[in-house]
Each structure stands twice: as C-alpha cells, then as structure tokens.
Amino acid sequence: MSYVSQLRTCRAAADLVLILVAGAALAGCAGSGAGLDAAGRPVAPGSGNGPLTADFASIQAHVFTPICTVCHAGAGAPQGLRLDAANSYALLVGVPSNEVPSLLRVKPGDPDNSYVVQKLEGHAAVGARMPFGGPYLDDATIAVIRQWITDGAARPAAADAPAPFAxxxxxxxxxxxxxxxxxxxxxxxxxxxxxxxxxxxxxxxxxxxxxxxxxxxxxxxxxxxxxxxxxxxxxxxxxxxxxxxxxxxxxxxxxxxxxxxxxxxxxxxxxxxxxxxxxxxx
Ligand code: HEC
Structure with missing residues (x-):
C-alpha cells in the first residue's frame, strides 16, 4: 500500500470510529453501552473507566486502544507498530523504532530517548507528530505516559492464574x-x-x-x-x-x-x- 493510500485508509477508519463512538454514546443513553470501550469491547473497572494512571493497562485503555488503533492495528499497521492490547506491549518496550532504529520505541527509565514520546511530542527525527493528523494528546496525558516509562515501563499485571508456557x-x-x-x-x-x-x-x-x-x-x-x-x-x-x-x-x-x-x-x-x-x- 502506498503512503497516500495508507493515509486515506486511516482517515476513512477515523471517520468510521467517530460514527461508532457516536453510536456507542447513544447506546449508552439507552443504558446498554456501559462498560464498553470505543471498539465495543468491555473495559475493566479502573482502567478505561477510571482516570488515566501511569500504568500500562490504563494507558492502553485510555490512549492506545481508542486513539491509536484506528491506524496502528493489523497487518497494515504503519511501521509494523500494532497498538492493540494483544500486541502493543511486546512491540513497544525494548523494540527498536522502524523509522530511527537506533532508538527504542520505549526505553524503560528514559522517556526522553523513547521514540514513542518523541512522536507524541512532535520532535522525532522522522515523520509526523502522532496521532497522525491530530488532534494531539494533551500535555497531561503525555506526562502520564512519560511517568510510566520513568517508572520502568512495567507490563500489565496478569489478570488470571499463570498461563501455561506458550x-x-x-x-x-x-x-x-x-x-x-x-x-x-x-x-x-x-x-x-x-x-x-x-x-x-x-x-x-x-x-x-x-x-x-x-x-x-x-x-x-x-x-x-x-x-x-x-x-x-x-x-x-x-x-x-x-x-x-x-x-x-x-x-x-x-x-x-x-x-x-x-x-x-x-x-x-x-x-x-x-x-x-x-x-x-x-
Ligand atoms: C491517522 C492514523 C494514525 C494514528 C491515529 C496514529 N498513527 Fe502513529 N503512525 C501513523 C503513520 C502513517 C506513521 C508512519 C509515518 C510517520 O511517522 O509520520 C506512524 C508512525 C508511528 C510511530 C513510529 C513507529 C516506528 O517504529 O518508527 C509511532 C511510535 C507511532 N506512530 C505512535 C502512535 C501513537 C502512540 C498513536 C496514538 C496516540 C498513533 N501513532 C496514532 C499513523 C497514525
């Protein structure tokens, strides 16, 4: 897919999500949309529902899933970066950026040298500020993502009993x-x-x-x-x-x-x- 057609796909997807969000809001008025995120998936109490906090589950539920997966999902995700809940931690933490391979997307303990922070703040060496085309994240939201990285970029705690090795x-x-x-x-x-x-x-x-x-x-x-x-x-x-x-x-x-x-x-x-x-x- 060319860059431009990729963008068109993203824009179309963004429009679609707005329609879905509006639909979800209406459903919420009727009392049936509670506890669902923008994609209609259930959110755990205290993550997507509560305020944004400096832990991965909260950032996933408030930022990556509702905002970034409009483009960053599936086999066509820009720069191979999939930010859906199943893949985002593995593709962010300790993984070199595609655009600037000398920088990690998330470098635990070092938000300034984490490429995702540079992209969110708009001073990365390559490409546009994220989310592509805006609206951009506010300073408070970026500060929470920085804090999670400063604290060591821990993975989300396992919800259930330990899974078999796989x-x-x-x-x-x-x-x-x-x-x-x-x-x-x-x-x-x-x-x-x-x-x-x-x-x-x-x-x-x-x-x-x-x-x-x-x-x-x-x-x-x-x-x-x-x-x-x-x-x-x-x-x-x-x-x-x-x-x-x-x-x-x-x-x-x-x-x-x-x-x-x-x-x-x-x-x-x-x-x-x-x-x-x-x-x-x-
Ligand atoms: C409208 C589509 C769109 C949205 C929404 C979007 N991105 Fe992107 N993203 C892109 C495109 C296209 C590129 C590659 C071109 C560029 O960097 O300008 C990219 C590149 C990136 C890269 C560089 C990856 C690498 O390995 O070099 C990062 C990091 C990134 N995006 C993070 C995010 C985050 C975090 C969000 C949500 C807050 C987000 N993006 C939302 C389209 C989008």
Missing part, C-alpha cells in the same frame, strides 16, 4: 499478508524464558515455495527485549524479499526454548508459530 503473541501473526517487509519479528511468551537456552537454534525462519514447502532458511539474529525476558526479537540479516515465510520454534527437550520454571514449549518438538506472506501473493 507463545502469547507473534508479529507478523499467522496468516498475515504484510505489504512492507518487516525489519523485525516479535515473539512474546506467557512466561519468562530461560535465557541460557536462547541461542541461534531457538527459532528458525524458513522461506517457503509456492506449494508451502520449506525452500531455505533465512539467517536471523535473536535478542530478548524486556528485563523479564518474555519477548524475543528476531531480526533477519537481510531484508525479507516478497514471498511466504514460516517461523518455527525449537521445543526439543535438551536444546529447545523453555521457561525459567523449565516448562517446554509445545509437545517437545518443533512448533510452527507463524506463517505469513510479505508483499502480494503471486
């Missing part, structure tokens, strides 16, 4: 067709990784032929992005060409990925965690 989110997601070759793949797990087992054999990125059969391995560099080692960044050595790809995790007993609590990934063998397409399908 992939929580992967970008590009299974089935995605992404127009621009992603500079980096991001894999978030439900629990902290045993970092001594993260090595070149932990994940394999395969190029697939038209029939879906493996046709080669793409060299990648792996790194953890967060202090709690729950997110892996896989950076291809070379930009990915158009075609089909599949990301395979090694869950083998001795060599594969495991959690700090020594839980293995999957059934103890190889696990396909995403199959996606870069560019248009032939």
């Amino acid at each position: 992939v929580a989110a992967v970008v590009p997601a299974p089935g995605d067709v992404v127009a621009e070759a992603p500079r980096q793949l991001v894999i978030e797990f439900t629990a902290a990784l045993d970092q001594t087992r993260v090595d070149a054999g932990s994940l394999r990125l395969e190029r697939l032929d038209a029939s879906g059969a493996p046709a080669g391995v793409v060299p990648i560099r792996l790194a953890t992005t967060t202090a709690d080692a729950r997110t892996l960044l896989a950076v291809p050595h070379e930009p990915l060409g158009a075609g089909r790809y599949r990301l395979v995790a090694n869950g083998a007993p001795q060599t594969g990925l495991a959690s700090l609590a020594s839980e293995r990934l999957g059934a103890g063998a190889e696990l396909v965690i995403s199959t996606f397409v870069v560019g248009e399908l032939p």
Whole structure:
C-alpha cells in the first residue's frame, strides 16, 4: 500500500470510529453501552473507566486502544507498530523504532530517548507528530505516559492464574499478508524464558515455495527485549524479499526454548508459530 493510500485508509477508519463512538454514546443513553470501550469491547473497572494512571493497562485503555488503533492495528499497521492490547506491549518496550532504529520505541527509565514520546511530542527525527493528523494528546496525558516509562515501563499485571508456557503473541501473526517487509519479528511468551537456552537454534525462519514447502532458511539474529525476558526479537540479516515465510520454534527437550520454571514449549518438538506472506501473493 502506498503512503497516500495508507493515509486515506486511516482517515476513512477515523471517520468510521467517530460514527461508532457516536453510536456507542447513544447506546449508552439507552443504558446498554456501559462498560464498553470505543471498539465495543468491555473495559475493566479502573482502567478505561477510571482516570488515566501511569500504568500500562490504563494507558492502553485510555490512549492506545481508542486513539491509536484506528491506524496502528493489523497487518497494515504503519511501521509494523500494532497498538492493540494483544500486541502493543511486546512491540513497544525494548523494540527498536522502524523509522530511527537506533532508538527504542520505549526505553524503560528514559522517556526522553523513547521514540514513542518523541512522536507524541512532535520532535522525532522522522515523520509526523502522532496521532497522525491530530488532534494531539494533551500535555497531561503525555506526562502520564512519560511517568510510566520513568517508572520502568512495567507490563500489565496478569489478570488470571499463570498461563501455561506458550507463545502469547507473534508479529507478523499467522496468516498475515504484510505489504512492507518487516525489519523485525516479535515473539512474546506467557512466561519468562530461560535465557541460557536462547541461542541461534531457538527459532528458525524458513522461506517457503509456492506449494508451502520449506525452500531455505533465512539467517536471523535473536535478542530478548524486556528485563523479564518474555519477548524475543528476531531480526533477519537481510531484508525479507516478497514471498511466504514460516517461523518455527525449537521445543526439543535438551536444546529447545523453555521457561525459567523449565516448562517446554509445545509437545517437545518443533512448533510452527507463524506463517505469513510479505508483499502480494503471486
Ligand atoms: C491517522 C492514523 C494514525 C494514528 C491515529 C496514529 N498513527 Fe502513529 N503512525 C501513523 C503513520 C502513517 C506513521 C508512519 C509515518 C510517520 O511517522 O509520520 C506512524 C508512525 C508511528 C510511530 C513510529 C513507529 C516506528 O517504529 O518508527 C509511532 C511510535 C507511532 N506512530 C505512535 C502512535 C501513537 C502512540 C498513536 C496514538 C496516540 C498513533 N501513532 C496514532 C499513523 C497514525
């Protein structure tokens, strides 16, 4: 998608959301819209409902979900930055910006050098102030986001009992067709990784032929992005060409990925965690 058509899509989406918000407000008058966010999803009390506070769940519910996901969602998200609740933490914290790769989108403890803050304040080296086209966030809202980063950019507390060790989110997601070759793949797990087992054999990125059969391995560099080692960044050595790809995790007993609590990934063998397409399908 070209930049301009991307913008048109965003603008159209913005209009649509305004209509939806107006609709939700009306439904709220009739007594049926309470407890839903702008996208009609339920919000937890104290997050989207209450005042904005300097924690990730509150920022997600007040800012990222209602304002940013108009554009920053799905396979066509600008610069690959998806800010929906399932992906935003993994794609922000400790992850290099696409526009200025020497800066992290969120650098825990350092809001001035966090690219997302520069974009929100309008002094980033590349591109426009966010939200693109405005209206921009007020100073008080940006101050709360800065405070969350200053405090260490903690992830949201788990709502329920600890989940079994598994992939929580992967970008590009299974089935995605992404127009621009992603500079980096991001894999978030439900629990902290045993970092001594993260090595070149932990994940394999395969190029697939038209029939879906493996046709080669793409060299990648792996790194953890967060202090709690729950997110892996896989950076291809070379930009990915158009075609089909599949990301395979090694869950083998001795060599594969495991959690700090020594839980293995999957059934103890190889696990396909995403199959996606870069560019248009032939
Ligand atoms: C109307 C569409 C739109 C909205 C709404 C929007 N963005 Fe963006 N965003 C873009 C586009 C287009 C780009 C790439 C061009 C640019 O940077 O000017 C971008 C780029 C970015 C980048 C750079 C990513 C990188 O890796 O370099 C960040 C960070 C960002 N946006 C954050 C946000 C945040 C946070 C919000 C919500 C407060 C938001 N954006 C709302 C369209 C939007």
